[in-house]
Amino acid sequence: MVPANSRSRRPDDDLGRVRLGLAIGAGRLAAKASRLAGRGSGASIRGQVMLRIDPQAFGKLLRHRRIAAVSGTNGKTTTTHLLTAAVRASLSDGNRVVTNADGANLYHGIASALGEHPDADIAILETDERVVRELIRQGRPELLVLLNFSRDQLDRHHEIKALGRSWRDALVEAGTEGPVVVANSCDPLVVWAARAAHRTVWVDTGDSWTQDAALCPECGSVLVHAPATPASRARWHCPACDLSQPTPDYVVHGDDVTDRSGTVHHLALQVPGRFNRANAACALAAAVEFGGGAADALRGMRDVKSPAGRYATAHFGSTSARLLLAKNPAGWAESLPLAASDPVVLAIDSAAADGRDVSWLWDVDYEQLAGRHVVCTGPRAQDLAVRLTYAGVEHSVEPDLSTALTDRSATLDCIATYTPFQRLRRLGGLA
Amino acid sequence: MSPVRIVLIYQSLLGIYGDRGNAMVLAKRLEWRGIDHELIVVEPGEPVPPDAGVYLLGGGEDMAQISAVRALTSDTNLFRGMDAGAVLFAVCAGYQICGQTFTVGDHDEVIDGLGLLDVTTRRGPQRAVGEILTRWTRPDGSVSLITGFENHGGFTTLGADAAPLAQVEVGIGNSGDGTEGAVQGRAIGTYPHGPVLARNPDLADHVLSLALGRDLEPLDLPEVDRLRADRIAHVRAGRRRVGA
Numbered sequence: 001m002v003p004a005n006s007r008s009r010r011p012d013d014d015l016g017r018v019r020l021g022l023a024i025g026a027g028r029l030a031a032k033a034s035r036l037a038g039r040g041s042g043a044s045i046r047g048q049v050m051l052r053i054d055p056q057a058f059g060k061l062l063r064h065r066r067i068a069a070v071s072g073t074n075g076k077t078t079t080t081h082l083l084t085a086a087v088r089a090s091l092s093d094g095n096r097v098v099t100n101a102d103g104a105n106l107y108h109g110i111a112s113a114l115g116e117h118p119d120a121d122i123a124i125l126e127t128d129e130r131v132v133r134e135l136i137r138q139g140r141p142e143l144l145v146l147l148n149f150s151r152d153q154l155d156r157h158h159e160i161k162a163l164g165r166s167w168r169d170a171l172v173e174a175g176t177e178g179p180v181v182v183a184n185s186c187d188p189l190v191v192w193a194a195r196a197a198h199r200t201v202w203v204d205t206g207d208s209w210t211q212d213a214a215l216c217p218e219c220g221s222v223l224v225h226a227p228a229t230p231a232s233r234a235r236w237h238c239p240a241c242d243l244s245q246p247t248p249d250y251v252v253h254g255d256d257v258t259d260r261s262g263t264v265h266h267l268a269l270q271v272p273g274r275f276n277r278a279n280a281a282c283a284l285a286a287a288v289e290f291g292g293g294a295a296d297a298l299r300g301m302r303d304v305k306s307p308a309g310r311y312a313t314a315h316f317g318s319t320s321a322r323l324l325l326a327k328n329p330a331g332w333a334e335s336l337p338l339a340a341s342d343p344v345v346l347a348i349d350s351a352a353a354d355g356r357d358v359s360w361l362w363d364v365d366y367e368q369l370a371g372r373h374v375v376c377t378g379p380r381a382q383d384l385a386v387r388l389t390y391a392g393v394e395h396s397v398e399p400d401l402s403t404a405l406t407d408r409s410a411t412l413d414c415i416a417t418y419t420p421f422q423r424l425r426r427l428g429g430l431a
Numbered sequence: 432m433s434p435v436r437i438v439l440i441y442q443s444l445l446g447i448y449g450d451r452g453n454a455m456v457l458a459k460r461l462e463w464r465g466i467d468h469e470l471i472v473v474e475p476g477e478p479v480p481p482d483a484g485v486y487l488l489g490g491g492e493d494m495a496q497i498s499a500v501r502a503l504t505s506d507t508n509l510f511r512g513m514d515a516g517a518v519l520f521a522v523c524a525g526y527q528i529c530g531q532t533f534t535v536g537d538h539d540e541v542i543d544g545l546g547l548l549d550v551t552t553r554r555g556p557q558r559a560v561g562e563i564l565t566r567w568t569r570p571d572g573s574v575s576l577i578t579g580f581e582n583h584g585g586f587t588t589l590g591a592d593a594a595p596l597a598q599v600e601v602g603i604g605n606s607g608d609g610t611e612g613a614v615q616g617r618a619i620g621t622y623p624h625g626p627v628l629a630r631n632p633d634l635a636d637h638v639l640s641l642a643l644g645r646d647l648e649p650l651d652l653p654e655v656d657r658l659r660a661d662r663i664a665h666v667r668a669g670r671r672r673v674g675a
């Protein structure tokens with residue numbers, strides 16, 4: 001692979017650098033103005049201004065760095081935090097690593113983070129599914145972690161397979177100069193895309209979500225999913241073509257990850273849930289591929305507690321609420337078992353970032369909450385109330401987020417879709 | 432009397448928009464009335480029961496539509512069930528495959544449908560995405576509003592044997608011609624998700640009445656009334672952004 005920084009210097013490079021410098025300066029001013037106006041960190045506006053002044057900034061800022069990118073529908077932010085911590089733990093100077101830790105994962109979010117750390121020679125980037133193709137083209141990442149694919153915001157993304165195809169095309173196009181891919185072998189669409197890479201490290205995460213993997217992405221046949229039994233792990237294969245679950249290099253079982261040499265790594269994370277153990281196994285595999293040691297990686301990952309506010313405890317009057325984010329049915333399937341409080345608060349919205357169609361509420365198994373009380377909140381609380389009526393779950397409706405949480409009981413779990421999650425972080429003093 | 436069979440067909444193929452909720456709603460409304468019933472979920476490869484009271488089809492992607500048509504055509508039990516007097520309630524992609532033909536893919540390949548509804552579907556000038564509100568004239572002549580969320584790229588034209596289910600007040604519906612959905616005999620096709628039967632209890636009970644052959648007393652569900660009032664007010668306030 002040709003390192004990015006060995007590219008020959010062109011005569012227009014100096015001019016390009018000046019323009020990038022102007023863009024970074026203007027972005028900084030815009031971010032400062034936004035902060036002074038009390039409108040958040042300004043990270044997003046910084047990136048927008050930068051890309052307006054220098055449309056090439058995204059590519060320029062990616063050059064001269066070692067890059068690892070993380071993408072997938074669910075778990076990107078947490079996995080990026082885990083991988084960043086894993087890589088930093090293997091370095092004497094953690095400042096060598098830049099990351100978009102706030103979860104701003106589109107072009108301007110990535111440009112914003114990179115522009116603030118021009119000297120960091122390693123970039124670990126959470127990357128929106130739609131940006132992966134351009135990141136591969138312009139950034140030539142060494143490593144790409146592909147976590148999973150499921151339906152999300154169907155009012156905007158009508159065919160999830162189109163995203164998988166864009167990853168696949170970019171990997172084919174990059175050939176041997178493309179990234180090594182660390183990929184979840186339980187997800188057929190991920191496998192279909194990732195097997196186009198020149199080298200792939202497969203992680204058997206034990207993911208059981210198959211609702212979005214009915215058809216073979218290669219040939220359109222109905223995939224065969226063999227569920228897990230006490231004696232064997234869940235497996236899938238296509239009955240009509242050669243697409244099947246690859247032999248894993250890493251296998252997650254409970255709180256342990258076994259690598260291809262048979263070594264067992266104990267995770268002992270602070271972030272909760274089976275899903276995050278799967279994320280951590282992918283981050284561990286990626287950190288090792290990136291050149292670090294497994295022991296350092298595990299040590300680093302164990303310090304990650306609340307990536308971008310997830311799982312953090314917010315305070316509303318006398319109530320302490322642990323905030324969980326769930327953006328789609330697959331995310332809810334992972335989050336619901338973690339929310340053990342009674343009452344439990346569920347916050348639903350249908351802003352653009354949440355998906356404007358809330359029909360997905362009927363693809364989530366809320367029946368499992370029977371016997372507890374649910375407080376329905378957020379602008380679409382009433383849709384949840386109807387869903388819970390049919391699920392036979394006792395509930396009350398309080399659309400206002402503050403009122404729903406304030407002075408309710410000592411400690412609560414609260415699961416929210418994206419927009420109310422961000423609002424609750426601010427209302428609860430976390431952001 | 433044997434239990435009413437509600438058969439949800441190919442959830443894994445035609446279930447990405449929560450349309451399984453239509454089956455859950457029908458089953459629960461029977462349960463609340465103490466009417467004996469069974470909810471059966473059939474996946475491709477499994478036989479469709481030929482003796483259902485209601486068959487349900489939901490929304491899905493292009494490849495899933497082709498797969499579902501192929502499986503249902505070779506299974507044939509859906510056709511037998513319809514001949515025996517079952518009710519079919521099909522939503523979005525499920526509605527399209529019940530027609531004569533529909534198109535898939537970037538090159539608009541024309542695919543033969545199941546022919547249970549005299550409708551044809553072709554790619555529309557823009558995708559219809561957003562809250563929709565329609566006026567449905569019930570068998571007794573009264574009008575009931577139908578609220579839901581439509582999300583479809585195909586535009587549907589009705590042939591002589593099919594009648595529109597409802598008239599559009601806000602949204603696109605079949606093709607922007609003012610009609611929404613189709614009815615032909617005991618087959619009903621419609622675009623809205625929501626799921627549509629969760630948001631529209633009159634329509635849910637209409638489907639059940641057809642299957643049972645008798646009228647049903649309405650259920651008192653204030654949660655559903657509040658949701659309907661919310662959504663109808665919202666969509667009438669003009670917050671619908673077409674194609675956004």
Ligand SMILES: [Zn+2]
Pocket residue numbers: 216217218219220221238239240241242243
């Ligand atoms: Zn295949």
